[in-house]
Amino acid sequence: MSKATDALSAALVAEHAAIYGYGVLGAHLSGAALAQAQQAEAAHRTRRDDLLVRLTTAGVRPPAAAVAYALPFPVTDAPSALRLAVRLEERTAAIWRVALGPTSGGDRKVALTALVDGALRAARWRRASGSQPGTVPLP
């Protein structure tokens, strides 16, 4: 295990958790917000699958998904579902941000794309929660 594959493994753990979280919060959303959650979950699944290949190719055993993940707060309605969506994207983006340092080349490019995508989704969820413009200086 190198520092780069450690960072990618941490990102995979975060992606597993994000996929789980979207499964929970999607049940409380409808309409455009539900579609947004489904798109986000699909994006995290794609990222997860890419990481599985990347780590296996590097000779590293990828961390498996847990059966369940502890949520930071109870998700009982649409507002709390939106709050969790923001939190999931912020957390996942932060772990991809950390992965930028130890990685290089193609791996760093993947980490940067994942960070940018996560920042975009977090900002969209903040706007969906009523916060304008929903950007932060250092996602």
Place this chain on the structure above:
Amino acid sequence: MVFTVPVKTRRAVLASAVGAGAGLVVSGCWGRGAPAPPKPNPLAPALAGALALVDRYQATVAAYPDLAERLQPLLADHQAHVDALRRAMGTPSPTASPSAGGSAAPGVADDPAAAVVALRAAEQAGQADASTACLAAAAEHAALLGSIAACRATHVEVLT
């Protein structure tokens, strides 16, 4: 005869010693000596880019005060980038406006809608620049440059 050879040799040695000494002096002047310009900080281009975006937003808000409410949060993000880059560079913030010593104030479009379009284009270019810098950066600067790229991407979306 007995002495000429050592004398010539000694001269040669002296000459080469002087040459070497001169070489040291020269390399001292142009290499590590004080007169040589300091090596540019690797984050200097990123700082210049962040300052240019601050300038552009300030000029746009000055020309179209009605846009201030919409643009102020984005301008604040760019000012935070300037601060974060300066901290990473170990450069103290100047007390004057952040544009002091920066590029000339950019022109602002003739109507507010076109001005917003121009800001969006500047954000897109800025995102591309920060992404390129992130991918080429040393490990210790990659995260900051990546975050700046990601922030600019969110601005592009807000201005669309």
